[in-house]
Every structure is written in C-alpha cells, then in structure tokens.
Amino acid sequence: MDPVIIVGAGPVGLTLALALARQEVPCVVLDEGPGKDEPRPARTVVLREDTAALLERLTGQPLAQHGTHWAGWRSMRRKQVMREVTFGGDEPAPLHIAQHVLTVALRAALATEPLVEVAVDSRLDTVEQEPSGVTAHTRGPKGTWWRGSYLVGCDGPRSTVRKLQDIRFPGRTAVERHAVAALRTELPWADEALLHRMPPWRTSGPSAAEVTARPLPDGVWRLDWLLPPGKDLVTPELLLARIRETLAGWTGGPTPAYELLDTGVHTVHHRLARRWRVGRVFVAGDAAHLLGALGAQGLDEGLRDADNLAWKLALAWHHGPHEALLDSYQAERRGVVAGRLRAADQALPLLRGGGGLRAYVPGSARGHDALLTDGHLGRGSLGAPGAYAASPLAPRHLEGEVPVDTAPGEPVTDVRVTAEDGTFVQLRDRLGCGALLVVLVAPGTGVWDRKHWVTAGIMPRLAAAVAALPHPAELLVAESYPGAAAHTVLLVRPDGHLVAALGGVRPADLYSAAEATLGGPVKAEATAGSPSK
Structure with missing residues (x-):
C-alpha cells in the first residue's frame, strides 16, 4: 500500500511521521525548505505534561536536556504578588523549549527511521485524489509526482x-500582538516564569500593560510585551528601551548586563478551519487552527491533532478504510479547539477591556489573574487537554460502567502498571503503538511476582476477554488508579483517552466498548476515501 504523504516539516508534521512509523506505516514528508531550521531563540514553545511525554516517547530522549522545566510561576500586578505556584508533585511543570531545538530532535529521530522519507526543497502545488489514493505534485529542483x-x-x-481543498479558514486577525526578545541575563526569579500586569514603570512612552518572562537553558529568557491595539511599528529603539526599563524595574536598580540574542513580533490570530477532512486529505496543526491568546499554546493542540490522527490512519492503512473512525478526527479535535477558542474569546473582553467599573470590583483583579494563569499553565477551559466526551466513538449503554476520577473521553492518569512481560512501566509509555490498552486495577499485585497472580482470580477470564476483542489490545495491571475500586477494568484508546471503566470482568461490555472505539462494525460496502460531509 502507498505511504502516507505529510506536507510540512514543522513539529506537527514530523511528530505525525514518527507516530505513524511507530505503528509500521510508511510516510513521505514533503519539506519545502532545505531540511535545516534557522536558530531563532525568540521563537519558543511551552509544552504541557502530556505533549512533552508524547514527544519524549517518539524521540526516545528526555526533552528536559534541551529545554527548561519551570521551577515555579509568579503573577504580579503593579508591585503586588498575586499568585505563586511551585511545580512538582501534583502540579507538573511546563517545559519551555526553543522551537528549532525541538525540530532538530524530531529530525534526528526521523533520520534513523527507515519507514520515513523526507523530501527537501519540495513545495506542493497540486493534489489529486480518487477512491484508491492521493497523488501530489511538488515543484523545485527535483519536482515530481508522489x-x-x-x-x-x-x-x-x-x-x-x-487552499487546494477549498477549505474556508474564518476567524479573527491580530487578536493580540506581542514584542518578543530572547536575551541572556540574570533575573531575581531563577527558573521561574513571571507574568507582570500593569508594571509600575513608565519611562519609554506608552508602557506595556503586561510583560511575561519565561526561562530557557543557559541563563536565557524569553520576554513578551503585550502591545496596545493598532499596527504601530515596533522599532529597535523602542524594544531596547523596553528591555532596559523592564530589567531595571525587576532588579530594583540600574539595568543589569544582558546579551540580546533575538527579537521579533508575535501576532496572535484566532482561526478555525471549517473542515479538517476532505476524503483522503486531512489538515492538522496551524493549517487547521490558530490560537494563542491568554497563554494558550497552539503547538500543544497541533501535537494532540497528530496523536489523535496517527492511530486512526494507522488502523485504516493496515485494515482498510473505516469512514466513521476517520471522520471522528474532525469531530473530536475540531470540537476541542472550537471550545478553547470560545473560552478565550469570552475571556478577552474581561481581561483587555481597560478601566471602567470592572477595575473597581473587589476581587476582579484576582479573577482575571486566575484566567491568565490557567491559560499559561495549561489548566481549565483555556489550557487543559481536551476531553472527547461527546465523541462519535463513545460507547453507549454499558451496563457495567462505573465511575472513576477520569471521566470517559478524558486523558488517563499516568500510573505505574505491570506489563505482560512482568516489568513495571508507566501507563503512558504503552501508548502510541496502535493497540488498545486494558488495565485491571488489582491492589496487592505490585508486591508479588507476576507469575503468582497471572493465572489466579479473575485474570484468566479477563485475558480471554481481551484476546477476543475486535482489535489488538494489551492487558496491563495497576496497583491502583484514582477513584477506582478493586477489580475495575479500564479500556484506554491508543492516544491515552479513557473509553470506559467497568466494574469487574464484563466481556460483552468490553467488546462493545472496543467496537465503538473503532467506529463501530466495519461495513463491507464502505467505499475507500469517500469525502466526509
């Protein structure tokens, strides 16, 4: 069967290629550039715990060595500290990393992957599709058909x-603009991110209403100043003045020594593609959505697009097209991103509305700070990983379903599990291989060798039920899971979202839930690549 063609060699395209290759699907990545990424220290990304884990699983290396896990978060308004957060334990630390460094790590992993071909200097100009596949043409030194x-x-x-698929991309342009600088200096908050609203200095003309500092390795910081509405030019002189006054304001004296590494202007747009699938053609990442106001990170959502789509494409590639499963990519991912855009658009007038009575309402400043903190730290409606509660893949009417702390459709908690070979691993480490995961919660098994309990109690009956599922599944055992009683059985999708929690071994419910997760029974009359409506 022909490979999957991925257009674009940014973080999302490279991640999708690696995710498909891990599931034994060959890919061709069309890279319109030379295959190298220009170092831009001011162009960085903040990864949440789930997306950082996804990339580490695919690249096989800890990303912390290339970026910085924040030690804490501090919010200030004028001279007052509004909130402080210390990361660790129940509060996972975001990972801040330069985008070109991340791309280099992904390219290095792809270089050892025999199932992936990267075609550089290949700019797409034509896409044609028919029921049996897709044909693409690229121009460049080696222009060819794929x-x-x-x-x-x-x-x-x-x-x-x-554009070639005539997909509309409505939304708002220039929702916010930020002046950005990457510089090496020493700030009072080592490895802590800072959000400073209404800073008290006003020495270089109109003062920034908000400035953010995010640490990077080797003493480098990314600073973002929220610019006033309009299209005023950000001159080098204005930016240098802002750097000097901000550093002096934070250190309480003269401007400390600094080395300016990179500058830029970051413009935030909010847009959402009308369709994410047209037959055998899909869009993902910034091609499908643009968001980023209030700290929400567009790359996080793009990586979740890749994670969601990879296992569905892999299943269709290996076992034949399943239209309901492929259609669910748009239903799930577009629904989550649309919800995040609505939340940001509702919060923006409150946060950027200026003075008036809102400025004098008791507690309003802290409420606004909480909204911003949620966005920056990946929490709440502005930042938390989305749930697929209304997914067309959600099973219906399971008699044995029981509640746990993870609702159906939400990402599962990363607990320690015993694998089929008897080793202890993290649940998240078993994701991304295309198989369903069945997790039995069995207190006490963690202190016994697997050979003593694998043939005891309910295990043989559960193993038989797992073997009978309509798709390959891996049986894991957990000592505990948040909110789950003993003998609870969890069914988990290949991308780590909970399908259902069942009370005990219920083969019929387990089969029904697995079948729903695959989009329902495959109909023999389904035609390959029929366009979604």
Missing part, C-alpha cells in the same frame, strides 16, 4: 493543502 494512500497538510497558517 503517490500516497492519504495526505495530511501540516503546512502552517498559509496551508497550500487547505
């Missing part, structure tokens, strides 16, 4: 794939 089973556009905000 044949694929599916094609995914991960080619950014100006996506050629999206």
